[in-house]
Amino acid sequence: MTPTDTLSPLVLDGLVVGAMLFAIGLVGILARRNLIVMFLCAELMLQGISVSLVSWSRHHGDWGGHVLVILVLTVAACEAAVALVFVLQAFSRTGRLDAAAWQSLRESNLPRSIDHELPAIDTVPPRFPTLTRAGIEPAADEDRLLEREHV
Amino acid sequence: MIAELFQSISPGTLLATAVTTSAAGLWLLLPRGLGGGAERAARSLGGVLSLVALGCFIATGHRLGSVGEEAVFLIVSLLAVVSAAATIVARSPVYAAIWFAMTLAGVAGVLLVLGGQFLGVATIVVYAGAILVMFLFVLMLAQPAGLAPYDRVSNEPLLSAVAGAVLLGVLSLSIGRLSAPPAACCAMPASKAALLADAPSTDAAEPGVDLLADNHVARLGGELFGRHLLAVEVAGVLLLVALIGSIAIVSRGATADIEPAAARRAVP
Known part of the structure; x- marks a missing residue:
């Protein structure tokens, strides 16, 4: 292959999709405050990289990109294992999954981020279809009362 | 009709529109704690803007044949x-x-x-x-x-959305440049190009076709455990280290947390 060869349309579109996934992951990791969502966004960026690598692999007719993506999968698994342990430790110390709970680690000349009072959530509880009542009403189950209505 | 409308716009304008609308759309879509109707209105507007951005990106895309x-x-x-x-x-x-x-x-x-x-x-x-x-x-x-x-x-939804959109715009621009043949200024000297063209090609097949031939997984395995055997071994060691490391962190953290937790429970 000579370097002047142009890329096929499929390779170009694959590269654009990879770039979009990477940019969306970047926005998420910058903007979101939940530690777990931040790690999900890091994984999103890794997915974008994988798509780009496979596109280049197709362009060059070479297995190198595929092998790199397999290594990315391995490293992502390791990263997730270690990172989730850190997240659990952070949660057990602060009781929150909040990145701003660790803002005492910021540089000394940066202002402190202060949370303002948020308006109440106005989510409507979900309505599920019900069957018509029939038979004897069972006694209330104590355990069921402890379950969360939503996550 | 929509296709004609998109074709009448130059690719540069299309890309600029896509980048701007994607930044605005993501900014409006990110949670901002407005609550109530304001948040809902912002999210709907953000969704519409993001759809416009997606349409522009599709229009700048290439026909696959x-x-x-x-x-x-x-x-x-x-x-x-x-x-x-x-x-x-x-x-x-x-x-x-x-x-x-x-x-x-x-x-x-x-x-x-x-x-x-x-x-x-x-x-x-x-x-x-x-x-x-x-x-x-x-x-x-x-x-x-x-x-x-x-x-x-x-955290800073506007700045984050703008950063992501700018990165996306720069990447799309450079990917778009790849599709065009290199300009005269950047083309390599004729002697070097001739040298490269004369060099024996390692992959005789057309690019891309080779990967899709029969026995895909078998050949990928052969490549992985042949040329990249060292990388596979290193990945295995990395998995083992991550496993041991996470267990070590959890167990050490658990013993360190017992006393503060007990103290917290003791004091109501």
Whole structure:
């Protein structure tokens, strides 16, 4: 292959999709405050990289990109294992999954981020279809009362 | 009619519109703790703007030649990108994880279309089957009931959205340059080009065709355990180290936390 060869349309579109996934992951990791969502966004960026690598692999007719993506999968698994342990430790110390709970680690000349009072959530509880009542009403189950209505 | 409208716009304008609308759309879509109708209105407007941005990106895309291939690629890539956007704007982290699973499905489809048959399946199995389930386990362990305040606000949503859109614009521009033949200023000297053309080509087959031939997985395995054997060994050691490391961190943290936790329980 000579370097002047142009890329096929499929390779170009694959590269654009990879770039979009990477940019969306970047926005998420910058903007979101939940530690777990931040790690999900890091994984999103890794997915974008994988798509780009496979596109280049197709362009060059070479297995190198595929092998790199397999290594990315391995490293992502390791990263997730270690990172989730850190997240659990952070949660057990602060009781929150909040990145701003660790803002005492910021540089000394940066202002402190202060949370303002948020308006109440106005989510409507979900309505599920019900069957018509029939038979004897069972006694209330104590355990069921402890379950969360939503996550 | 819409196609004619898009064709009448120059690619540069189209890309600029796509970048601007995607920045504005993501900014409006990110959770900002407005609450009530204001948040809902902002999110609807952000959704519309993001759809406009997606339309512009599709219009700047390339024709793949065959309608079937084009349709399949469009569907899986739209699934991946839209679910990725939903992952970062979902307020509940559980929904974010579920949307991420949808992104993985889309990415697996894109990898399949690009010729990575093994990787498409491995992405689903390893990511959606193992890593995502681990994320969900931790969420169930650590997530308080209801929406936490830090899930309802974002850090600097405007700056983040603009940063992401600028990166996307720069990447799209440079990818667009790749499709054009190199300009005269940047072309290599004729002697060097002739040298490269004369050099024996290592891959005799056409680019891309080679990967899609028979015995795809067998040849990928041969390459992986032949030329890249050292990398496989290093990856294995890395997995072992991560396993031992995470167990060590958990067990040390558990013993260190016993006393403060006991003290907290003792003092009401």
